[in-house]
Amino acid sequence: MSAVHESLSLARPHPDLSGFEKIGWAVLACGVAALIVAAFGWGSSNPKAALLTVFGLTGAGGLWVAVARNGSRTPASQNTGMMKHPATSRGIIGWVLGVVLTAFYIVLYWFPAPLENLVRMVDPLSRFLRGTDADRWFLYGTLYTFGVSVMGIRAIIKYRHSRYQIVRTASIIFFQSVFAFTLPALLRLFNQPEYYFSYFWPLKYQYLFPTEVDHLWNYPGGIGVAFVVYGLFASFILVPVLTYFFGKRWYCSWVCGCGGLANTVGDPWRQLSDKRLKAWKFERWSIHSVLVFIVVTTALLWIDSWSRGAFLGRASYYFARTYGFLVGAVWSGVVGVGFYPLMGTRVWCRFGCPQAAILGILQKYFSRFRITVNGDQCISCGNCSTYCEMGIDVKWYAQRGQNVVRASCVGCGICSTVCPRGVLNLETGPVGTRR
């Protein structure tokens, strides 16, 4: 009779919640509970305490979960269970989150009254940074920046084996917290026009609308003139030049706040983007339609402004209003972020953003950027396509050994990170060598 030797294997059951991770979720839940209490009055009655409690608990809880969950997983197992978990595979939790997020945006844009107490909660921060009381947009910016920072740290933990992802995510956090949050606030503090250096026309379409240009141009002190010049420079020189050298990614996944949110807060849902050819066809129509829409709108506004309305009456005004409602609010906000847990994270960037459309055309025809495919090493496993947030069927290229040159690619680099065979690499080189 042989001796019985128990297995010495040390299996760690990571798909289940570890006790350590549960603590993090509990702290996070307390943070969310505090947020609800703040929204029902505490935010107004004791803003400082509410502010510290809400952000302290959600931040600590979120980071705790990230360390417990992503920190305990090895590089190759970060996506284990993604397509089975009800939160990340359009399961019940995903639907609930989608509804909650969408509802938040609808309230924020059109029915802000319930947010009043939360706006008051961020008053202390607003006074400190901007020297004035908060409004709902400051509340939104605070939540946004906070989300990008906390979930950005999570992304760094998750992709800690890739220096590209570490550097890129750090850049996202930096641009969001400094250029899209602190700097505009400080400008306001010093009585200068609030200006976001990391957004240009046509994404920030107002920057080349006649009213805004007038407003900046005539702003006392003259700094507004510099902003107008910067805006023109960024839209028409910086964008093409940097895209030529680095591809669209320099903006979409290193600088832009929309992309930043997608790659941090949205990272758990990147796999939900639609990879079908149909979706690609729709994408080309929709994104270029939005571009045409905003170009026409801007042109009409200028014609109107020069002709003092003699020419087109109020047509341009209606164009601008429709654009602001449909594209600015419904699409980029409600659908773009609200639908994260259902349609993936780049719905806006992929189907709607006119800046992405321009960057895409430049990338496709006038850029040194491509994703290189390493010989014949592809095994068609499908990880790259699955985890592409832009819905590019990357493996379609990889399995035929063809470099990926696509207008929509934002160069997030995740395909290269998740490929189990080292097939994909983001590279730059002479334009003619891309195919």
Next chain:
Amino acid sequence: MRVVIIGNGVAGVTTARHLRKRSDCEIVMISGETDYFFSRTALMYIYMGQMTFEQTKPYEDYFWEKNRIRLLRDWVAKIDFQKRTVLFSSGREELSWDRLVLALGSQSNFFGWPGQDLEGVQGLYSYQDLERMERNTEGIRRAVVLGGGLIGVEMAEMLLSRGISVTYLVRESGFSRHFLPAEESAMVSRHLRKHGVDLRLETELKEILPGAEGRVGSVVTSRGEEIPCDFVGITVGVHPNIDLVKDTDLETERGILVDEFLRTSIPDVYACGDCAQVRNPRPGRRPVEPLWYTGKLMGPVVAENILGGRREYDPGIWFNSARFFDIEYQVYGEIRPALPEERESLYWEAPGGERSIRIEFDKETGRVHGFNLMGIRYRQEVCHHWIREGASIGTVLENLGAANFDPEFFPQYEEEVVRLYNEKHPEAPVRLRRRRSFLNAFSVLTGVGR
């Protein structure tokens, strides 16, 4: 002309695609396994919940109709080579063919161990195996995996992802020693153990004992130990799946014998992929190479020859890749697990022992024959270029950075590889001239700006 292809794996599909590229012939592709082509290599990711089955399909479903490739889901029961028909196990009407392509794939090896038919004992090859593994591992705690190859590692990773402990039995004295040199093999062993695998080298399976309800209860090893377990994964290699043609006129040995044009012994019948056995393989190559890449390389040759061409099958310079948990592995050219007398091997390993670069070359001429990478990505084109051109170790080391395919910002280790070489060969020191960049790779490949 009607071409019937049995098997919708990568070999059959590649053949069909290339037939369609060049001709308008009628194509029928048959498989009993799944309705659509899926990536066998991705089975583990379905189990681990990283992808759905749908996401492992290399082509969207519309592809087949658009390219007029008719798909038939059925098992072929018999081939009538005289009448030129195939007969189906479902009783479906027989189908005639003008050209037949056999792309039947492999089957898992089982070596007749006592108890191997118990419930809870299985291999991993087909989609049905995956479904069975799903059932067999539900709610269990302990598993034993057998066989030091690539599918075994994947199985271990799959099981651990569900918190099932894994005892891994390997006959050899080192992990994957049949293709890995000692250092890399030791690295993988360390890595598996770090991941919690109870790796037992030089241990063979003796017998599998039943537990409750006719299920597996434990295994007995060659060392006389009895290891309790609820699941046994058998991954001791695969063999060509040729049951369908075994007792027919078709010449077979281990696999279906094919000549350099991938023709079988019967006219108008071709074989490719895992099931084909090349009669006269090129020097250094094996007659049966059960790999994803084999199907991809053979498919176009079969298609061209069916359409009247005369193209020889040339597998080119060897390459392969895999991943052992977190460690990616790539090989280009010849890397011998046991170094022959006339060869030298430059082996550099990063501190931490999870990355390495190995270059194998001729002692006398310095000619480079192969690259082995662990945890570092190298460019296939550049490595193959050097091997094909017979580049010397000096040239390769000077330009080594050009082969690096790691993403931007990743550390580059080529400087250290060169330093190591110089320590060993102070008589002819080399200086690294090229670091990682697309332009450097381009210039090595084209000679522009050399």
